[in-house]
Every structure is written in C-alpha cells, then in structure tokens.
Amino acid sequence: MDDEVKPVKRASQRRENRMCAVQFLYQWELNKPEQLHDALRIFLETKDHEREYYAFAEELIHGVIEHVESVDEHIKVHAANWTFDRIAKVDLSILRLAIYELLQRRDIPPIVSINEAIELGKIYSNPDSKRFINGILDQMKNKIDRPLRSAAD
Known part of the structure; x- marks a missing residue:
C-alpha cells in the first residue's frame, strides 16, 4: 500500500481568475448590485488571495458586463430550441x-476560451452542461475571424 500523500493539484492563476469571474457573474445575474465596484470589492474580499491576484478576473467581469447585451444576443442565436x-x-x-x-x-x-468554458462547466454545472456549452461555443468558433490556436496580433 502506498502511504505517500500526493500533492493537491492547484488550478492555474488564470483558471482561478476565470472561476472567480464565473462566481461573480452568477451572483450578478441573480441580484444585480446598484454599485458594481462596491459589490466586486466585497466579493473579492472573501477570496483566498489579495485583490491584485484577481486582476484578470476583474477585467473579465467588467468586460462581460459592459458587453452583456451583445454577448446575450449571440447566446440567443446559437441556443437552438x-x-x-x-x-x-x-x-x-x-x-x-x-x-x-x-x-x-x-x-x-479562442480554443483556450472554449476549453476553459468546458472545464468550468465540469466544475460548476451538471454533466450535461458540457455538451450544451460546447455546442454553442462550437458554433461561435466558426464565426471567429482569427486563428483558433493563437492570440491575434
């Protein structure tokens, strides 16, 4: 019997930031705060790291909220049935x-965003959500005007 304790694999900082962003966006969807900045500050105070660690999450959160109408239109178009x-x-x-x-x-x-979304679905949602999320994002990737496996210049 192997008594060796295996280290717990920690998510990358980017993954943790995406996880944080999804958590906040979920909370935001259920109860939109009057003061976004205050709500975000309070939310980040509950996290395991200093606020600076979540700078990427904050960029993502602000970006999603700023573009939510356009983003939602894409979801509506691709969420057949x-x-x-x-x-x-x-x-x-x-x-x-x-x-x-x-x-x-x-x-x-783009492939990173898609793969991360599928992983987040595995973490936060039910087993069937992976197919739903992948189906919508697969349709979206066909409309992307840049290489899927590299960042644009």
Missing part, C-alpha cells in the same frame, strides 16, 4: 465569459 430564460444561470455565466473572450479578447486564443 432553448428559450433564454431556460438556460441555467451558471451555464449562462460560463457562456457569457467565454463568448466575451471570443469576441473581445484577441489576446486569448
């Missing part, structure tokens, strides 16, 4: 993040 209100809020948060990255963050390779 689903009314927007039927989409699980956690899946909606994951999709919003990924689609924002696909459309607005040319510094992130």
